[in-house]
Amino acid sequence: xxxxxxxxxxxxxxxxxxxxxxxxxxRERLAVEAELGRRGWPSAAGPASADLLVFxxxxxxxxxxxxxxxxxxxxxxxxxRVTVTDAEHAAHxxxxxxxxxxxxxxxxxxxxxxxxxxxxxHGPHDSQGSHGGMDHAHHxxxxxxxxxxxxxxxxxxxxxxxxxxxxxxxxxALPDWPAGLVLRLELQGDVVRRAEVDPMPTPAAxxxxxxxxxxxxxLAGEPGTSGEAARRRCAAHLDSLGRFLGVxxxxxxxxxxxxxxxxxxxxxxxxxxxxxVHPLVRRVRKSRTLRWLTAGVGELPGGPVAGDAHSRxxxxxxxxxxxxxxxxxxxxxxxxxxxxxxxxxxxxxxxxSRTLLAALPALLAGAEFACARLVVASLDxxxxxxxxxxxxxxxxxx
Amino acid sequence: MxxxxxxxxxxxxxxxxxxxxxxxxLGAAARTVREPLSTGPFSGGxxxxxxxxxxxxxxxxxxxxxxxxxxxxxxFMYPWxxxxxxxxxxxxxxxxxxxxxxxxxxxYAWREGAxxxx
Amino acid sequence: xxxxxxxxxxxxLPLALALVATALATADARSTGPGREVLRLLVQQRRITxxxxxxxxxxxxxxxxxxxxxxxxxLPLGFRPVSDLxxxxxxxxxxxxxxxxxxxxxGWGPNSTLSLIGGYRFLAQGLAxxxxxxxxxxxxALGAQSLRVGAVADAQAGLWFAVWMPAAFGIYLLSALAxxxxxxxxxxxxxxxxxxxxxxxxGVDRLVFLGGRRLLxxxxxxxxxxxxxxxxxxxxxxxxxxxxxxxAAVLGLLLWVRRRVPTVRTExxxxxxxxxxxxxxxxxxxxxAVVVLKK
Numbered sequence: 162x163x164x165x166x167x168x169x170x171x172x173x174x175x176x177x178x179x180x181x182x183x184x185x186x187x188r189e190r191l192a193v194e195a196e197l198g199r200r201g202w203p204s205a206a207g208p209a210s211a212d213l214l215v216f217x218x219x220x221x222x223x224x225x226x227x228x229x230x231x232x233x234x235x236x237x238x239x240x241x242r243v244t245v246t247d248a249e250h251a252a253h254x255x256x257x258x259x260x261x262x263x264x265x266x267x268x269x270x271x272x273x274x275x276x277x278x279x280x281x282x283h284g285p286h287d288s289q290g291s292h293g294g295m296d297h298a299h300h301x302x303x304x305x306x307x308x309x310x311x312x313x314x315x316x317x318x319x320x321x322x323x324x325x326x327x328x329x330x331x332x333x334a335l336p337d338w339p340a341g342l343v344l345r346l347e348l349q350g351d352v353v354r355r356a357e358v359d360p361m362p363t364p365a366a367x368x369x370x371x372x373x374x375x376x377x378x379x380l381a382g383e384p385g386t387s388g389e390a391a392r393r394r395c396a397a398h399l400d401s402l403g404r405f406l407g408v409x410x411x412x413x414x415x416x417x418x419x420x421x422x423x424x425x426x427x428x429x430x431x432x433x434x435x436x437x438v439h440p441l442v443r444r445v446r447k448s449r450t451l452r453w454l455t456a457g458v459g460e461l462p463g464g465p466v467a468g469d470a471h472s473r474x475x476x477x478x479x480x481x482x483x484x485x486x487x488x489x490x491x492x493x494x495x496x497x498x499x500x501x502x503x504x505x506x507x508x509x510x511x512x513x514s515r516t517l518l519a520a521l522p523a524l525l526a527g528a529e530f531a532c533a534r535l536v537v538a539s540l541d542x543x544x545x546x547x548x549x550x551x552x553x554x555x556x557x558x559x
Numbered sequence: 560m561x562x563x564x565x566x567x568x569x570x571x572x573x574x575x576x577x578x579x580x581x582x583x584x585l586g587a588a589a590r591t592v593r594e595p596l597s598t599g600p601f602s603g604g605x606x607x608x609x610x611x612x613x614x615x616x617x618x619x620x621x622x623x624x625x626x627x628x629x630x631x632x633x634x635f636m637y638p639w640x641x642x643x644x645x646x647x648x649x650x651x652x653x654x655x656x657x658x659x660x661x662x663x664x665x666x667y668a669w670r671e672g673a674x675x676x677x
Numbered sequence: 678x679x680x681x682x683x684x685x686x687x688x689x690l691p692l693a694l695a696l697v698a699t700a701l702a703t704a705d706a707r708s709t710g711p712g713r714e715v716l717r718l719l720v721q722q723r724r725i726t727x728x729x730x731x732x733x734x735x736x737x738x739x740x741x742x743x744x745x746x747x748x749x750x751x752l753p754l755g756f757r758p759v760s761d762l763x764x765x766x767x768x769x770x771x772x773x774x775x776x777x778x779x780x781x782x783x784g785w786g787p788n789s790t791l792s793l794i795g796g797y798r799f800l801a802q803g804l805a806x807x808x809x810x811x812x813x814x815x816x817x818a819l820g821a822q823s824l825r826v827g828a829v830a831d832a833q834a835g836l837w838f839a840v841w842m843p844a845a846f847g848i849y850l851l852s853a854l855a856x857x858x859x860x861x862x863x864x865x866x867x868x869x870x871x872x873x874x875x876x877x878x879x880g881v882d883r884l885v886f887l888g889g890r891r892l893l894x895x896x897x898x899x900x901x902x903x904x905x906x907x908x909x910x911x912x913x914x915x916x917x918x919x920x921x922x923x924x925a926a927v928l929g930l931l932l933w934v935r936r937r938v939p940t941v942r943t944e945x946x947x948x949x950x951x952x953x954x955x956x957x958x959x960x961x962x963x964x965x966a967v968v969v970l971k972k
Contacts, residue, residue, distance in 0.1 A: 165591065168719075172717040174713060175710075228604030239720065310727070311610070312613070313610065315614075325615075335603045335871060343603070567760040590719065598726055599727050615797055625951070626804050640819040640824065651970060662956060674947045
């Protein structure tokens, strides 16, 4: 028994972390990601490979469906979970989670917790692990279900065939996925037949959306320099770039982009950042493979993000280089047009990300799964913007 | 000779299967929680409406047909590779005529868009 | 003619392969240390998704290392394979194709959308890489006029096949990556599907599956040495040392490629493979056939 505890301690010296971010919790996510990079804790792609589940921001249920609880029950023991609600305490919270993970006494308690997890709203195929078969009281179930779920039924497909159609919700706890985005997909094989955007409820934000903060502040009449805004824009594009490269399966470049982003958000000078950013930008821009793989994916005929996934990527690269040169600019931001990383920042009720979300269903219909992920990553809507709009007094204090 | 050559292969199969079994035993002894975790499929935290196992849209179906033709061709090519110098020029001419016919098929399939999908 | 290895070689070979795979994982900057990762998966709870086909998953995960190690039976360390089968190249090809079944079953078994997508991705990838791959290894066999791996290595005592059949060698390296779904060909276990075919595997199942994948990569890379890089032939050092050095060099190259190239989606690679690589491989085979006739 003691040996097993010691083995577990040795095994979990660097736990694999699954990070699930709620809308409005970008600051917390960035703090956690930076801290994970410092510690060298690997990031898990899903609950099966995770040890430590980290929620950035308090996860809210979606239509009474407690997805956070469900992700938690899907993580195999030994496991621990923490919620980071304050960016400043990210390291401390991770330490706490790690300690819980290493405490042998914690595991039986967790199992108990698992067993009492809330059942989902629709039916007896619960997350408790008691669904061995049909012998439970499945009252009100239509016939033809197995373990509480029906099999897929056929429907017309885009190629004129009749094929099984699956209804699969995608998100919100996927890796390299916009925080809080949920897509309701109709899949036939790995082809998206239809997609509906079902964004998570956003808590009333007490602070302005992180990526458009400098422009929102300028809008509210607070002082701020163009240099600060350029720094934020540079980091925002590097963040999007990291996510896109992660989805495109170029993990080496994605890691570099995230490292550069963290340094940019720190107080590094433009001169310090250049050797981090320029080689990365040059390599991504010159990659023929990446162009071959992303050209023609998710093509939009017009609008602020016209073009395909690759041209949007090049747009970010241009934005990064341009913003990097402007980091030292001390002129007041209010003198310039207020254009944030995702588009115009103004008082109207339509933040730029709403336009991006609206473009999604049409682009995703008929796309193959990998392309669908690339499309989402290339538009990279920021759901924080929607949250901030719901709190009219929120944008003024930071 | 023939049978003797296969004995070590059988031994190899036994040893790798034993290795995998050993790992499972080690795992059974070492894991913190014995009973397996029963859970739903993962797609981000929310549940699908149906069982995911379904008739999949295999859009590369035409490719499998072309592949099958070439796969049969490989059956001839393996023994052919051993006898080229013995048989001489006719062996090479015949094999590459055959390959040429198949490549013409590939060209046709390409023109029909069998290798492209999105 | 290679002399047969002693019987205990069959017991040592899996361990030796595992050792190389561990060394590879250590050299791989992204991983956290293979020993710790193995331990982590050993203490982890097993996981069964709803209405999963558990025996199928178990079979799939076991099949991958079995395929890799059995393929290695004909792999000469120096000049001595575990068994120098007269049709060694066909045997290697057959074993490597078992991975198709393994990955697809691993994707199908857990009854999960994302792992299902991952499993089918590997089938499509197989259709794309397999044909140029078979033509490439047949070309090497043609150069030596033998399907015996030892004979192919011996035919390169003078000039390596990689030198005068570069296209076949390049195609072989691409397919080595693809068959081990590694590096730019890792779409079947891609992060965009939260781990694809391996998305629902945990504990020992995951260890055996992903470990088998590393073994497969090592074996595929090591097989390029007798096929194209002169096997154990080389100056000064003994044959086994040359085999190890060349294998390490190939593995280093494959690791480097993964860092430099994003994941290649099969829908794009399929066209390249059939329209460019297949005719290229046939042309290479023709050149080699003509050279063999002239000899």
